Amino acid sequence: MKSNNNSGISDKFRLNKKVAPYVFISPFFILFLIFGLFPILYSFFLSFNSWDGIGQMSFVGLDNYAYILTDGWFWDSVQTTVIIFVLTTIPQHVFALTLAFILNSSYVKFKDFFRTSYFLPYITSAVAIALIFDVLLGTRSGLLNAFLIWMQQLPPIEFLFQTFQFDLPARWLGEPRLIRFSIAGLVTWRFTGWNMLIYFAGLQTIPRSLYEAARVDGASIRQVFTKITLPLLKPVIFFGVTMSIIGNLQLFQEPFVLVGGAGGTGRAGMTTAMYLFRTGFHWRQFGEGSAMAYVLCIFIIILSLVNKKLFSGGGLNEL
Amino acid sequence: MFSKKGLLLTVMVFVMAASLLFGGSAELMAEDVTTITVAAFPDQDSGFNAILDDFHEKYPHIRVELEVADFDDHHQSLLTRIAAGSNVPDVANVEIAFVGDFVNRGGFENLSAEPYNADRFQEDIIGYKWAQGTNEETGNLIAMPLDISPGTLFYRRDRLEELGADIDDLQTMEDWIALGEEFAATTEEDNRWLFADAASVYEMIRRAGDYQFFDDEGEPIITSDKFVRAFELSKEVRDRGLDGNIGEWTNEWYSTFQEGTILAQPSGAWLGGHIQNWMAPETAGKWGVANLPDDMFIGWGGSFVAIPEDAENKEEAWEFIQYVTTNVEPQIGQFEAANIFPSLLAAFDHEIFEEPSDFYAGQNVRALWLDAAKQIPEVNTNRYDNIAEDIVGDALTEVLENDKDIMQALEDAEQLLRRRMR
Numbered sequence: 001m002k003s004n005n006n007s008g009i010s011d012k013f014r015l016n017k018k019v020a021p022y023v024f025i026s027p028f029f030i031l032f033l034i035f036g037l038f039p040i041l042y043s044f045f046l047s048f049n050s051w052d053g054i055g056q057m058s059f060v061g062l063d064n065y066a067y068i069l070t071d072g073w074f075w076d077s078v079q080t081t082v083i084i085f086v087l088t089t090i091p092q093h094v095f096a097l098t099l100a101f102i103l104n105s106s107y108v109k110f111k112d113f114f115r116t117s118y119f120l121p122y123i124t125s126a127v128a129i130a131l132i133f134d135v136l137l138g139t140r141s142g143l144l145n146a147f148l149i150w151m152q153q154l155p156p157i158e159f160l161f162q163t164f165q166f167d168l169p170a171r172w173l174g175e176p177r178l179i180r181f182s183i184a185g186l187v188t189w190r191f192t193g194w195n196m197l198i199y200f201a202g203l204q205t206i207p208r209s210l211y212e213a214a215r216v217d218g219a220s221i222r223q224v225f226t227k228i229t230l231p232l233l234k235p236v237i238f239f240g241v242t243m244s245i246i247g248n249l250q251l252f253q254e255p256f257v258l259v260g261g262a263g264g265t266g267r268a269g270m271t272t273a274m275y276l277f278r279t280g281f282h283w284r285q286f287g288e289g290s291a292m293a294y295v296l297c298i299f300i301i302i303l304s305l306v307n308k309k310l311f312s313g314g315g316l317n318e319l
Numbered sequence: 320m321f322s323k324k325g326l327l328l329t330v331m332v333f334v335m336a337a338s339l340l341f342g343g344s345a346e347l348m349a350e351d352v353t354t355i356t357v358a359a360f361p362d363q364d365s366g367f368n369a370i371l372d373d374f375h376e377k378y379p380h381i382r383v384e385l386e387v388a389d390f391d392d393h394h395q396s397l398l399t400r401i402a403a404g405s406n407v408p409d410v411a412n413v414e415i416a417f418v419g420d421f422v423n424r425g426g427f428e429n430l431s432a433e434p435y436n437a438d439r440f441q442e443d444i445i446g447y448k449w450a451q452g453t454n455e456e457t458g459n460l461i462a463m464p465l466d467i468s469p470g471t472l473f474y475r476r477d478r479l480e481e482l483g484a485d486i487d488d489l490q491t492m493e494d495w496i497a498l499g500e501e502f503a504a505t506t507e508e509d510n511r512w513l514f515a516d517a518a519s520v521y522e523m524i525r526r527a528g529d530y531q532f533f534d535d536e537g538e539p540i541i542t543s544d545k546f547v548r549a550f551e552l553s554k555e556v557r558d559r560g561l562d563g564n565i566g567e568w569t570n571e572w573y574s575t576f577q578e579g580t581i582l583a584q585p586s587g588a589w590l591g592g593h594i595q596n597w598m599a600p601e602t603a604g605k606w607g608v609a610n611l612p613d614d615m616f617i618g619w620g621g622s623f624v625a626i627p628e629d630a631e632n633k634e635e636a637w638e639f640i641q642y643v644t645t646n647v648e649p650q651i652g653q654f655e656a657a658n659i660f661p662s663l664l665a666a667f668d669h670e671i672f673e674e675p676s677d678f679y680a681g682q683n684v685r686a687l688w689l690d691a692a693k694q695i696p697e698v699n700t701n702r703y704d705n706i707a708e709d710i711v712g713d714a715l716t717e718v719l720e721n722d723k724d725i726m727q728a729l730e731d732a733e734q735l736l737r738r739r740m741r
Contacts, residue, residue: 050741053402054426072735138571139564140510174564176720261391262709266716281395283706283739284420 047290064291074292076267077275078299080180084255084271085248087184088191093240095188096195097233101225103196104203115200118193129186130257137172137182145169173259176268183255183269187248195240202236203229238311245303249296252277272296351380353635358386358408360393362592363622366466366653373649374642381635390414400627401426407627409636413462414622415451416708419700421625422454422461428626428633431459435637440645447697448662452623455537455701461625463644464662466653468587468620469691470526473594475579476607476680478502492520492552492612495583499561502582513582515565515575517557521715523585524549526617529696532707532736539736541711542729550718550725557719573598585611587619588688592658595678603677608684616694621662660688667693703740710736 015023047064051057068074099118103111121129136143149168151157161168172182206229214224252273255263261278263270270278272292280289359367364387371383386408388396394417400407413421421427430437431453437460441449448464479486482505484498499513514520524545525531534540556562563581565571575581576599584590594606611617624644626636643649650661651669661667672689675681701707714732717723 052424053398054424067738067741071738134570138569140571141574171564173569174566262712266720267713278709281398282391283709284398284424285739285741 043290043293046286047294049287051286052284053286060287064287065295068288068292068295073267073270073275074272077263077270077272080263080268081249081251081271081273083180084184084187084251085245087180088187089241089244089248091184091188092192092195092244093237095192096240097199097237099192099196100199100203101229103200115197118196120193121190122194124190126253126257129190129254133182133186133258134173139169139171139174142169142172144172174265176264176266179259179264179268183251183258186254186258187251190254191244191247195244198240198243199233199236202233206232234311238307241307241311242304245307246300249273249300249303352382353380353632354382354384355409355632355635355639356384356386357410357412357624357639358388358393358397359412360388360390360414362589362657363412363465363659365657366659367643369656370643370649370652373652374639378638378642381638383639401629404629407629409626409630409632410639411625411627412465412622413625415618415620415700416705418451418462418623419704420702422452422700423456423702426628427461428628428630429457429459430461430463430626430637434634437463443645443664445662445664445692445695447618447695448621450697451700452625455699462623463625463640465622465624465644466650466659467618467662467692467695468589468660469688469695470523470585470611470615470617470619471588471688471691472583472585472609472611473590474583474607474609475581475605477605478579478582479607481505486607486609489609490612490614495612496556496559496561499556499582500559503559503561509560510563510580512563512575512580513556513561515563515572515581515584516567517553517562517564517719518712518715519567519585520553520556521549523611523615523617523619524552525711526619526698527615529698531698531701532704532711533699533701535699537701537703539707539733539740541707541733541736542726546711546729547725550715550729553715554718554725577602579605587621588660588684589620589658591678591684604680606679607682608679608687610687610691616691616696618695618698621660660692703736706739707736710739 046057048059048061049057050060050064102108103114108114135141139145145168148170152161152168160166170178172178210228210232211224214228219227250273251271255269255271256274258264259269261274261282263274263278273296276289276292276296279292280286357367364385367383367385371385374383375381387393393412394414397408397411397413398421401411411427428435440463441460444464445467448467449460452462452464453460474486479498482498482501484501489495489498495513502513503511505511528545530540532539532541540546557564563571563575565575576584576594579602591608595603624640626633626640630636643653645663647661647663647666647669650663650666651671653659654661654666655671667689672685673683674685675683676685710732711729714723714728718725718728
């Protein structure tokens, strides 16, 4: 009697089998609608309006887009972004792939330790990173400069510095041409471990039998790497580079903590994401800021498509 | 006998009466103490904290909750919340760099109107500050002046003695540059400078005069003589190697204060609190304060308090604002706590201005600041001030780093600025 009663009540609340899955996945979609989709659509709407954040919005059509596409500072920021992108993405992937290959080989002990160590920068807070890099990159008190000055005592290195007119102590965070290297260095340091993990996972999907067959055929390590590992990793490289394109073109946090919201000396560290943030939230030109976000988005799509063209195909499926 | 309906009615009456009684008293409790939120940035919060106990004692029906975020975050989140019209603080603390923007765009209560009638306090508060808090078009007060900050020159007393210089002889920028040359010549190495950063010469001069970046019609004046001179002098300091090229708020900047590698630093009076409290406390007694060269009297910092239109407790917010801005006690309390210089004229007669400070080797710096504060002209504010600050600052970098022609840099900057005034 009692148990019947209970099941009677819970029957009322029992979800229809067709409805239940949607209810269970709804939290994600509700949050996505509020925090994901709504801002995306709203900023698209904003990009056709002029708005200072408080007053009346007025529709201006494509004015904002015309304004930013003829804005020198916008193109400066695009240039900065692309330079930093190139300076960081290439070393990131070269290092990550090499490290993953070494870690995956049978020569290395303490694999877990190394994997964790390389990944650590990725989860470190930006504030702590800013403090550490301030100590590293300081002009007169920085460790890097102290090391370089010590190195300079060696004649060949002194000669090298002189040829490139590299004066010590270097103003890593003060001189425009060095600021981009400093930012790229920080970003590389931070994300190499993350890419390494992706490549490491990719490497583990390559069957051992292939390596064994290569060894039987007398292939060198270099041959194994270029003829087996690289071609089979192509889809993983595609994924990794795509993530780098998306991430590094939206670069914001690292330059922001290193050189501040104004982009440092000569705006050498002002990426497009920082510039659109400054335009929107500091100068209160939200329409122009939103338009920049959409132009940046288009750049990202174009680069991703180019990347797809370069890296599509390959992998285990084509064996 | 009660009928069933009658019983129900009776119970209902009781319930309603009871709810009226208890609910009523609960309402009374809530009305008794209203909690207002005051959004501020450091170090203004130290000032507020120092006077809150007194405020709560005098106004037992109000409780103040402070909301503190760092400088940029504070102003940005303030703007976002005002735009959204929700979760706004009852009292918003706005710094001078943002005040032109905030008062000229709306979103805040008009304090000149009923029920505030703030204009009755106009005579009590330092003139130029009042002007900065008013809307350009309507002339209504939007942001009530809370504190000012006279620009001043912090100099190393011990270094001047070593050089045999007398502070009274140093009246112009040229005098300081000459002394800087002497100071730099005392060592072979490149670690003795006049200023940490040549840009601080520009920072000082751009704030001088009746207009900053714009005239009263809102036209940019950044190609005027003031900016040319500011750029020329900055460049001269840089070219003579009299600055360390050290950005503010970096570890290297702090060490110039600790080690006495710079002769002087122009800034607002508020910097004194930072030097004394955490940047270089061990240098006590080695510092002196002088007026800025070339008889410049300028405002360098300072803030306002305003009530957002969507605030929930405007009446109590106004009571709080009146308390902190128009009473001598809290104005002096904030000054003592964090060098937050009063904007209330009556507070200037307080005895605290007669006390010498040990940190400055017994110099009466507060009286000097007070005297400087009285001579600051009415500088206007403009809604595009912070855009102009970015653009002209960038032009200065072009001049200092890339040897760009000064007039060319300023003309380019003006063109950029006009483009952005949309």
